[in-house]
Amino acid sequence: MSAKVIDGKAIAETLRARIAIEAAKLIKDHGVTPGLTVVIVGDDPASQVYVRSKVKQTAEAGLNSTEHKLPADTSEADLLALIAKLNADPSVHGILVQLPLPKQIDAERVIQAIDPAKDVDGFHPINVGRLNAGLDSLVPCTPQGCVLLAKTIHPDLTGMNAVVLGRSNIVGKPVAALLIQESATVTIAHSKTRDLKQVCRAADLLVVAVGRPEMVKGDWIKPGATVIDVGINRVPGAEGKTRLVGDVDYAEAAEVAGAITPVPGGVGPMTIACLLANTLKAAALAAGHEPPKF
Numbered sequence: 001m002s003a004k005v006i007d008g009k010a011i012a013e014t015l016r017a018r019i020a021i022e023a024a025k026l027i028k029d030h031g032v033t034p035g036l037t038v039v040i041v042g043d044d045p046a047s048q049v050y051v052r053s054k055v056k057q058t059a060e061a062g063l064n065s066t067e068h069k070l071p072a073d074t075s076e077a078d079l080l081a082l083i084a085k086l087n088a089d090p091s092v093h094g095i096l097v098q099l100p101l102p103k104q105i106d107a108e109r110v111i112q113a114i115d116p117a118k119d120v121d122g123f124h125p126i127n128v129g130r131l132n133a134g135l136d137s138l139v140p141c142t143p144q145g146c147v148l149l150a151k152t153i154h155p156d157l158t159g160m161n162a163v164v165l166g167r168s169n170i171v172g173k174p175v176a177a178l179l180i181q182e183s184a185t186v187t188i189a190h191s192k193t194r195d196l197k198q199v200c201r202a203a204d205l206l207v208v209a210v211g212r213p214e215m216v217k218g219d220w221i222k223p224g225a226t227v228i229d230v231g232i233n234r235v236p237g238a239e240g241k242t243r244l245v246g247d248v249d250y251a252e253a254a255e256v257a258g259a260i261t262p263v264p265g266g267v268g269p270m271t272i273a274c275l276l277a278n279t280l281k282a283a284a285l286a287a288g289h290e291p292p293k294f
C-alpha cells in the first residue's frame with residue numbers, strides 16, 4: 001500500500017490566500033492592518049531561516065511585519081524592556097519571540113511578559129489555561145496546523161483513537177488539548193510509555209512530536225492510519241550535505257499508513273500560516289471585531 005501524501009505546502013498556501021482576503025477586509029472596512037513583530041536573539045542560522053520565511057509570508061498576506069534582531073549576549077532585562085514597549089504599541093498585534101533563547105535569559109519569564117492578547121504563539125499560561133478550559137484563546141501554531149492537516153483526511157475526528165507521541169508544552173500537550181476538543185479519544189505517549197510501539201499501533205491518527213530523527217518505524221503504524229509528523233531534524237546526507245527528516249521513518253511509514261505528512265512540506269508550512277491566522281485574529285479582537293474562522 002502507498003499512503004496518500006498530505007501536501008502541507010499546498011494546504012498552507014490556500015490558507016494564506018484566505019488570510020490575505022480577510023486581512024484586506026479588516027484593512028478596508030476598519031482601517032486596521034494586522035501587525036506581527038518577530039524578536040530574535042542571537043544568530044543561530046536555522047532560526048534565521050525560519051524568521052526570514054515568516055517575515056516574507058507575512059508581507060505577502062498583506063500584514064505588517066517588523067523584526068527585532070538582538071545580539072546573542074542581550075540581557076533578560078533588555079529583552080523584557082523591548083517586550084514592554086511592544087505590548088504598549090497599538091500597531092503591534094502579535095509578538096513572537098523566537099525560541100530557544102540564549103541561556104542567560106529565562107524563556108518562561110519572557111513568555112509571561114508578553115500581553116496574552118498579543119501572544120500569537122499561544123504559549124502564555126493564560127492562553128494555555130484558556131485552551132485547556134475549552135475557552136477561546138490564541139492557539140499554538142504547530143498544533144493548530146496538525147489538526148487542520150488531519151481534518152483534510154478526516155473532517156470529523158469524533159471518536160477516533162488519536163495518539164500523540166510527545167508531551168512538550170509547545171506541541172504535544174496543546175495538540176492533545178485540540179484533539180480532545182474535536183472529540184477524539186486521546187492518548188499522550190512519550191519516552192517513558194510502556195509498550196510504546198503497541199500504543200502507537202492502536203492509533204487511527206498518530207501525531208509524532210518527539211524530535212528524534214526517524215524514530216517511528218513502519219511496524220509502529222496501524223495499516224491505513226493517518227500520520228502527522230511534526231519533526232524537523234537536520235541529518236547528514238549524501239556528499240557531505242545535510243537533509244531534513246521527520247520523527248517518522250517516511251519510506252517505511254508510507255508503505256503502511258493511509259495518509260502521511262512529508263518533511264519538509266508538511267506541518268512546517270502550516271505553522272507559519274497559523275501564525276498569520278493568529279495575528280489576524282489578535283488584530284480583529286484588538287479592534288473590537290469578530291475574528292474570521294479558518
Ligand SMILES: Nc1nc(=O)c2c([nH]1)NC[C@@H]1CN(c3ccc(C(=O)N[C@@H](CCC(=O)O)C(=O)O)cc3)C=[N+]21
Nearest residue numbers: 050096097098099100121264265266267268269271272
Ligand atoms: N516562538 C517560536 N515559535 C515558533 O513557532 C518556532 C520557534 N519559536 N522556534 C523555532 C521553531 C521552528 N519553527 C518552524 C516553522 C516553520 C518551518 C517550516 O516551514 N519548514 C519548512 C521548510 C524547512 C527548511 O527547508 O528548512 C518545511 O517543513 O517544509 C520550520 C520550523 C517554528 N518555531
